[in-house]
Amino acid sequence: MSDALLTFLLRLADDHLILGHRLSEWCGHAPMLEEDLAMPNMALDLIGQARALYQYAAEIEGKGRSEDDLAYLRRERDYVNCLMVERPNGDFGHTMLRQLYFAAFMEPFWTMASTSRDETLAGIAAKAVKETAYHIRHAGEWVVRLGDGTEESRRRMEAAIDALAPYVDELFEGDAVSAEMTKAGIAPEPASLRAEFDRTVGAIFAEARLTFAPAAYAQTGGRQGRHGEAMGFILADLQHMQRTYPGATW
Amino acid sequence: MSDALLTFLLRLADDHLILGHRLSEWCGHAPMLEEDLAMPNMALDLIGQARALYQYAAEIEGKGRSEDDLAYLRRERDYVNCLMVERPNGDFGHTMLRQLYFAAFMEPFWTMASTSRDETLAGIAAKAVKETAYHIRHAGEWVVRLGDGTEESRRRMEAAIDALAPYVDELFEGDAVSAEMTKAGIAPEPASLRAEFDRTVGAIFAEARLTFAPAAYAQTGGRQGRHGEAMGFILADLQHMQRTYPGATW
Amino acid sequence: EAFLAAFQARIDAEDKIEPNDPMPEGYRKTLVRQIGQHAHSEIVGMLPEGNWITRAPSLRRKAALLAKVQDEGGHGLYLYSAAETLGVSREQMTEELLSGKAKYSSIFNYPTLTWADIGAIGWLVDGAAIMNQIPLCRCSYGPYARAMIRVCKEESFHQRQGYEIMMTLANGTAEQKDMAQDALDRWWWPSLMMFGPHDSDSQHGDRSMKWKIKRFTNDELRQKFVDATVPQGEFLGLTFPDPELKWNEERGHYDFGPIDWDEFWRVVKGGGTMNRERIAARRKAWDDGKWVREAALAHAEKRRARREATKLAAE
């Protein structure tokens, strides 16, 4: 049980860490000043959630590792985030669509988890659910503006939908770990969140006059640590300081 | 003396390592298949020269460090390459111009060093001088083609000249270390190579119908380990494996 | 004449000048230049620190750095708004920044080479900024003064955070201590340069003082900064890269060595390590974002048109 809980928490924490990392790459490079604020703001929410999850995971593991040990000192094959969060940022529309997808998945997740039998998780969820609702709103508004904006912005949003489509299904993937969490009343089964996700994204796409086209082949493997080639370069930067100065306090 | 020789060798070795790293980023992404061969070919020459230099530096240092310890396990502030070699690749023309500049500096350097009183250096130089002549030829031909090609290629070459101009003077910078090398008959004083550099580049620019415009302000600092912000990201990738698996043999 | 005298009387009476009040053109221009420069500094200032977000050495520091960079964007926003009250648009100011016409604080043309630079920027650069900015909270122009009150609060938080990073390094391993010392060595003199040329060489000083845009001269502020900062550095056990730095009992201030004004002007005029790259990064963000801004406008227009069509149909 605690093995499954640990894996479950690491998956969730890694999702948030890596997506926060990607968003933070935008700092100072956004299309307008308001977004130069919004990007680190959302990244900050994600890193905050990651910290809470790693701290709890470290506690569950009980081996004296810290949040930073878990975030910085694992091997690439041990990171278990879904593939969507590690995708390169692409253009602003692509980043906003990725954000919408992730938030639209997390929002019902956190809502359910806020009544989890696991009180620590419930506490994390209660805070996260509000932040996630803001991410949906913010990213969703952009998807609408860009989908129903100019010819170019529409073309770019369609390209983003196409590029991210293979990574949507993995969010809803279940396995023995998720089954155990569900059974124990800790967290919802990912597949059970699909309807809500489809409603959220569907409403926004309708307003944006965009259509979701599922990918011919879904990509998977992140939960088993099989990443894309972009992941290694994320980790080279992320881990650089911790690897270079082992044992130092910052 | 051996301190100065060590510093001298590390500067030279770091130049070659970092420029080799930059060139290698092109692998598989060049504008035509011939260049997909030429890029790793030149990178290979540079890495080969770097290895010889690090090996010799390690010997001079006499602390039991290996070529890999020197190449991979120093801190950013301890790398003493010139700033030009760490500049981001830019477009193909920018990369070729950078290559021409560096090779046009190294060619008279290696020629003089091949009669160095230091026999190890003379041996390295004798091999390198031929490789460097090829780099001048290859990069120079491209500078001519692109300078005297289309409107666009000319515009791009002019932009490259402009962008790299601040980094030219540093190549010829002298200090106590270079003075000691000169005095000992080990290596030429960098400033003494300027005339030959100007001749080489001048002839190629004339054929390319390009004009060199010196920068209003030259950049310097690399020889003291004061790099640009790009350097840290080079090292994050370069050092990733060695930092992650300390002490392992590959 | 009479107008100028009346205006000066308001200033002397510590009245706040508000956007719709009449004001001399020189006053308006000085403010536009200064607020714009200040806003641009916040915006460009996101870049050197942003450079370390993906490599921040702990999650706690990463979160703090994200929050800091976000605050800087926020300061830029207040300041652009303050400048807009003087009739100059954000687009206009942005174009002036990107074309090189408008200046920003030259300190951001130095690169952040190590993590300790993040500490040093917070401690020294934000420290110097606060020294400059606290008197601006009492600036005669109301919107600017009010913006500065908010900015100063956050800046002093940043300054403490930066100092705490330095403290952690100074109490850390030998390598960390080296890193802290190296950062102090590189950032100390540029921080002193942040206060601008000596009073004797300052272009805009006198008029700004008279109009109570400024309340202290460059040299006064620089001295205050040195006096406040040196004991902090000594407490860290670090050495300032200035052999002439020492307490002058008589003056009741620290004496310090001569500033390299050649370096200052070189960096101001474009010769710093990062000048080109800072502007290039902002220009790229602006150019790459063009389609986004256009789409936002087009969408707003479509919405408006649709709303009107609906209203018309309903009538």
Next chain:
Amino acid sequence: EAFLAAFQARIDAEDKIEPNDPMPEGYRKTLVRQIGQHAHSEIVGMLPEGNWITRAPSLRRKAALLAKVQDEGGHGLYLYSAAETLGVSREQMTEELLSGKAKYSSIFNYPTLTWADIGAIGWLVDGAAIMNQIPLCRCSYGPYARAMIRVCKEESFHQRQGYEIMMTLANGTAEQKDMAQDALDRWWWPSLMMFGPHDSDSQHGDRSMKWKIKRFTNDELRQKFVDATVPQGEFLGLTFPDPELKWNEERGHYDFGPIDWDEFWRVVKGGGTMNRERIAARRKAWDDGKWVREAALAHAEKRRARREATKLAAE
């Protein structure tokens, strides 16, 4: 009819067919497809390995990897030249690759996740390639056979180098051994798939055999590969991810488990982890390089015109 019979007689006599010889359209087409596919595989094959050049863990390995990637580009070049003798230009083949019309070896759609993958690719992927290619050195089409002789020499060097990387890891730390095992786990089955569908499902097999373009069937080559490779892996102390893999004394071969052909077809049809990115990377290189190729042409043209003008003036 008579022509076909005469052609077949030449083939049967082990005559080499040369570019200007008459040949059936089907023979030409088969060769163009196969050589093109092979050339594209070399080109796309630079990417997964290129991914580790900047992160290679030692200078020696970095140099070897650079040399290897360069060799692959070289193989691409010989092969495009061989295909050009059949009247199809490199531009045309490139366009077919980028448009997705032409195939390349599907194995390159798997990502290189760790340094051990560089070892595994050398050992297994190049190993499988050599199995396929050695008989091609005796291919009935002369230019292809000659290109393959050069290619095979270099490939077997690469294969030994890859095996040596695996050996170093297998003899290394526990983490390195894990890394080697993990790479074998991920690359083993895709390597077996490199030989293509079972003979019973193979589209082009029979005709290619008759024309001596191929000399062994897919299943024969696959078996040879398994027989050669399993002892190598056992020597490394690694475990193959196939519980049914075992020596069959009677057959004198290793038996192995069923191949997941669904996965094979999924990856062939675009569903692999890297399909999109491989083509996108090559397309970006091609598009970004357009101005370079255009400039080279324009410059050559200018030179020619100038030469002629000089000649004219001299007359």
